[in-house]
Amino acid sequence: MNYCITRTIDTTDMAALKERVVEALKTEGFGVLTEIDLQATLKKKLDKDHLPHLILGACNPVFADQVVTLEPHISTMLPCNVTIRQLPDGKHELAAIDPAAAMGAVGNPAVEPIAAQVRDALQRVLEKV
Template sequence: MNIALSTTLHTGFDEAVERTRTALSEQGFGVLTEIDMQATLKAKLGEEMEEYLILGACNPPLAHRAVGVDRRIGLLLPCNVVVRRDPTAADTVIVEAMNPDIMVEVTAEPALNPVAAEAATKLRAAIDSLGAN
């Protein structure tokens, strides 16, 4: 099983982030948190890296259904969407989201299947729409 749903864009980083936010919103996901890995690693460790942003996205109805099945599932919710510059190609940005099927595989909880399937459909639609533009 592939751990990520992803696409590759040939655009500026800021445009890729904006397009990703819009695509997520169109599928019912809100961005609750944002972690700028580039800035954090520079500030905390003095390390340089390419632009790398983690968007903490949440679809409340899906999250509610998942925690209704297993309260511990918050540990595995597919909330992080990564927008990162390809370190080998300056004009390339990669957008990735965790494959929701991992929730089912890790927990072996069949009641999570429909939630994971719907989350995967919505995340895949968001990711795929980025490549369509």
Template sequence: MTYTLATSLPLPWAEAVERTREALAAQGFGILTEIDVRATFGKKLGAEAADAVGDYVILGACNPALASRALAAEPEMGALLPCNVVVHRNDSADSTTVEAIDPQTMVQLSQSAAVKEVADDAGARLRRVIADLEHAAE
């Protein structure tokens, strides 16, 4: 089983990041955290490591209603929140990749019917995010 929902977009990195934010917001997700991996690697590991990873951001996306339901069902689900969405592009690439964690990975770790419902809802929303990005990039 693959653990991400992904697409490649024929867009510059900065535009893909902005469109990803907009598509997530349209599905009720806010951004709780943002990690600029390139900048972090540059600071901690040097320019060579930063250049090797390319433009790379991890967005910690959260839909509060879904997170509340997941935590009510199993408080341990907090270790899997927020949903990570990655936007990355190598310097030599002609497209930008957007990947979101597939919420069905939660189902593999839990036997709870309530967690499955949340994962199904979150997965449907994240699939719409990916589809909206693909449609907007056409």
């Protein structure tokens, strides 16, 4: 089982792509809680050069409430990361965690249908962009 969902986008404008991702997340009930510029962080901390790479920490509060109610320690797996990274050819790749794969490690069957719903919502987000 793959641990993430991916899609390649034929654009060189990362800022506009990020806006499209954030808007698509909103349509599925997600908000962006965190944003990490991985390229800048690795340059600052390790003085290493990388292509642009953003990590958006996305949360759908309805789904989060449901899974935390069933399994409190699942909060260690929240929020759902959605990444935008520039590829060597200038295109960009979107990737989102597959919650069904990640939360399968929890071993609570009650979490599985919720994780599948979140995976489907994140898949729709990537398709909308």
